[in-house]
Amino acid sequence: MGVLTETMMRLRGEIGAWRHERVVLQHDLARQTEERRTRVSALRAVFARDRAGAHRAWFGPTLYERRAAERQRQRLAEGAKAKAQREREQQRRAEEAKAKAQREHEQQQRLAEEAKAKAQRKHEQQRRAEEAEARAQREHEQRRLAEAAKAKAQRDQQPPATAESQPQGHNPIKPVPAPAARPPVAPLARAKRPPLKRSKKQ
Numbered sequence: 001m002g003v004l005t006e007t008m009m010r011l012r013g014e015i016g017a018w019r020h021e022r023v024v025l026q027h028d029l030a031r032q033t034e035e036r037r038t039r040v041s042a043l044r045a046v047f048a049r050d051r052a053g054a055h056r057a058w059f060g061p062t063l064y065e066r067r068a069a070e071r072q073r074q075r076l077a078e079g080a081k082a083k084a085q086r087e088r089e090q091q092r093r094a095e096e097a098k099a100k101a102q103r104e105h106e107q108q109q110r111l112a113e114e115a116k117a118k119a120q121r122k123h124e125q126q127r128r129a130e131e132a133e134a135r136a137q138r139e140h141e142q143r144r145l146a147e148a149a150k151a152k153a154q155r156d157q158q159p160p161a162t163a164e165s166q167p168q169g170h171n172p173i174k175p176v177p178a179p180a181a182r183p184p185v186a187p188l189a190r191a192k193r194p195p196l197k198r199s200k201k202q
Helices: 002-059 061-157
Strands: none
Touching: none
């Protein structure tokens, strides 16, 4: 049993090694085939280019090359045209943006000037209102002073009011203390005037 087991194990190891070597060989063959295909394609391209160059040198460019060159020129012309059109579009957009910014700046400046003028007008109206109010106050004061002067002149022109004419509630009469009692005085004798002498002319 031991020899058979060892033989089977050795056979299994050899089979695995051969399988691995076969896989490696397949990969190497595929890689070498791809490398050879690449080298052959490059060599054929070189031969074709040399042949095309020789044919162009002897007979000029072929119809395919002329068409390809024409397509290339058209493609370049279209690209340049599209690029110029894009540049013109960008320039137009830049000009529009600049004009828009200028209009906005002018509008803001105009609005600022209008706001400033409005504030000035409001300030002027306020100043005029204050002047009118001050003028009205001065006129009212002058009118009051004129009325006071007129009333004073009227009071000066009127005769002095007696005690009876004065209203009782206007100026209350202050109590006057009674004079002290004096002894009776005898009446003085009436002096006789001498008669006037008439002049001789009369």
